[in-house]
Amino acid sequence: NLPLIQNAVVLEDSGSMESDRAMSWADFLAVGEGVDTSVIKEIMNGVDPQDTCALIYTSGTTGNPKGVELTYDNFTFELDCIEQVIRFSPGDGYVSWLPLAHVFGQVADNHLWVRDALHLHVVDNALHAVDYAKKVQPALFIGVPRIYEKVYSNLKSTLDSKAVIRIGLKIPGLKKVLQKAVKRKIGMVNCKYAITGAAPINPDILKLFHQIGVPLYEGYGMTETTAGASINYKGNVKIGSVGRTLPGTELKTDTDGEIMFRGRHVMKGYYNNPEATAEVMDGDWLRSGDIGKIDSDGFVTITGRKKELYVSSGGKNIAPLVIEETMKGIPLISQFFLVGDARKYCSGLVTLDVSAILRDKFGMDGAHLPKDPAKQIALLNEQGHQLSEYTDSPEIHAEIESQVMELNKQFAPPEQVKKFTILPRDFTVDDGELTPTLKIRRIQIRENWSDEIEQMYA
Secondary structure, eight states: OOTTOOOEEESSOOSOOOOTTEEEHHHHHHHTTTOOHHHHHHHHHTOOTTSEEEEEEOOOSSSOOOEEEEEHHHHHHHHHHHHHHOOOOTTOEEEEOSOTTSHHHIIIIIIIHHHTTOEEEEOSOGGGHHHHHHHHOOSEEEEOHHHHHHHHHHHHHHHHHOHHHHHHTTSHHHHHHHHHHHHHHTTOTTOSEEEEOSSOOOHHHHHHHHHTTOOEEEEEEEGGGTEEEEEOBTTBOOTTSOOEEOTTOEEEEOTTOEEEEESTTSOSEETTOHHHHHHHEETTEEEEEEEEEEOTTSOEEEEEEGGGOEEOTTSOEEOHHHHHHHHTTSTTEEEEEEEOTTSSSEEEEEEEOHHHHHHHHHOOOGGGSOSSHHHHHHHHHHTTOOTHHHHTOHHHHHHHHHHHHHHGGGSOGGGSEEEEEEOSSOOOTTTTSBOTTOOBOHHHHHHHTHHHHHHTTO
8 A cells, every 4th residue: 555665674573574575674784785885975975065955845824835945054054053052862752743844854853863863753643742742751842832732721721620739839849749740741751852833832831831840942943944043942041032043043133023044054045936035035134024023132032924914904013923822822712813904803713622622511631632633523422512512602602702802901902803703613734724734824714714704894
């Protein structure tokens, strides 16, 4: 069933695998015995640091994907920078779930683990990463806000319902014991670095992870900067920021607040697309497309994508990411998509967190619930209930509405959510609404749910 696989190398041969495409580890090593090493050295010596090493396409969240040409020097510089701020020991475990079509997946899986002799544990699905981490207790865990949101929801529920743990975390004698127990439960008892990026994360999530002793650090980067450009790290943390720039990276803001980068990790250009390259390159400065600011301590804060800024019918600029992340702090909400561009008021598309329903409505232990939404719905069905009972429920709508109204107080009147619609299902990769790294695709979401959006303005 796998026609593209040439050979399967069996590390511990039990004799049970019989195939003309299976070979033992010893046979695999023997294949290389006749290779002329001088030929390999000649090829390596012929590589120019400015040659293209990888062609990686952007995720296309706001437009068509573009092929980013990254050089050997881009990767070398990026890895050198990372190792200056994040240090590992040989044998440290790392749970890998990022697709290799993603730049961070290539940096971590193709390069970092080889350099630092990490033990790489490959997971088949992003939603299974935390469950697998519980088994291997890795030293490095790379995630996106979507993954940490699920862990946070269950952690907060546990702490809110169990005063003994909440109070114990404040008592020096009990704190370390309780922290270790909680960290083991979420797969992070050995975690040296938990990293989040690709999208903004609610600061409350970062605070809770730090409270239980998990070093969760927010970073920022792009395919065009060979992954990371800035990061929080030990001794250099400011919650709510994406950290300071990596060593050797320069950063400035344009007059409109757009973040710009300069450094050896900035791409060669977009493949066969000089027009697109010219749009983002200002000399040797890369325009990120993100709006943000740099404080007096050098910490960078991102407020939104330049292309994603909404302009209300009254002319007010609105950054949807900040509002969306705030609303996703409501326990029953899985996704919150803000609508408001060229509209007279803001509204939202809401999807429900089925794990929160199972936990809060049926008393199930959130730590043991499946992360796959389809399996969660199946579990709900086993209880004799359908998801539609909750998505169509006036009581659920009212429960969420009261919390939305309270959170609205944090925003100016044009930014406040006046209406919202609960959708019958969550956003999915298969329906084009999420990227493989679980970032939302705004154009596709608007297209898929255009009728529901228009009804909120009828």
